[in-house]
Amino acid sequence: MALTSSSLLWALALGVLVVSGLVLWLWPRAARGGIAGWSARIGLLLVAQFALLSVLLVGANRTFGFYSSWAELFGRASSQQSLNEATGDGKRPPALTVKGVESIGLKGTKEVAGQVERVDIRGPLTGLTMSGYVYLPPQYYQRGHEQEKFPVVVAVTGQPGISKNLITQLKVPQSVSAAVMAKKIRPTIYVLVRPSLVPGRDTNCTDVPGGPQALTFFNQDLPLAVAARYRTTDAPGSWGAVGNSTGGYCALKFAMTNPARYGAAAGLSADYFARQDRDTGDLYDRSAKLRRESDLIWRLKNRPAPPVSLLLSSSKQGEANYKPTLDFAAAAKAPTRVAQLIREEGGHNFQTWREEYPEVILWLDRELQRPAS
CATH class of the missing domain: 1.10.287 (Helix Hairpins)
Known part of the structure; x- marks a missing residue:
């Protein structure tokens, strides 16, 4: 079992x-x-x-979602990191492979409610690989929409965690499907992933000197792979990102470091810097400069403000990131826009994030419709 x-x-x-x-x-x-x-x-x-x-x-x-399999529990790699090798005809394998359809109890056929596909993503730039899920809205399959391109949101779960938590615990595609069917948001593709790319190591969506180039994977490999397989919009800043905890840090970091791609991002109970511990190893090769660059509040204060919209969620009681959230918002300056979703009570848990996601989905849709600054 x-x-x-x-x-x-x-x-x-x-x-x-x-x-x-x-x-x-x-x-x-x-x-x-x-x-x-x-x-x-x-x-x-x-x-x-x-x-x-x-x-x-x-x-x-x-x-x-600490461990997704028996192999992970007993310290054996459950996924592989591999370079994309050319095939015999000189062509590289596809960057994104559809492995099948994931049944998640959506209320209708794919033409009515949309569909979730299981995918493998291979990064041609970084050589990193990842498994995840892609939600496709019903319009993707409907007649009359064959040439339509769709906005994309990358949803990132926490660390440690598995991408399936976004389906089973946070109900992200279920919430998106319901909002699309109710015409509360535009038809949108959601890519559901985890932040960790290397088995047994928390890379915090950081380009590690001489090591895994995790940020490059999310900023370049993943968007190129998704765009090569699906009909996605390519307008500047037309993609969004959202995540909880470490995934929230990643989502905010994507937008702040790659605003040409990610025009809006939401961090739910997000970290604002990449912690180093026994699971991360040395992320910066002892470089104070690289450490500062990974501190999102420091970036707001010391780097040109990116033209993006950011949403921060926290709770006044029960959240260690409440004061850092206020500090982050206070440090923002135009053209960066910061909204806050502050609860009186809550916690660093799935129940809180599951309650926040429907509102965050609506916010992302509104912000991704804004013209680029």
């Missing part, structure tokens, strides 16, 4: 009931003195605790 499957969780829950019954049945037999009796009772308690802990850990993993 898959690590994130509901069948595994139910099987473990059933195991807890079975183990609990066995403990109750065996306890009187273990209720005797001496080392043997004490050892038996301790053993029964440990078995019961292990069974309960297994349910709690698997449930937490399903909720927060």
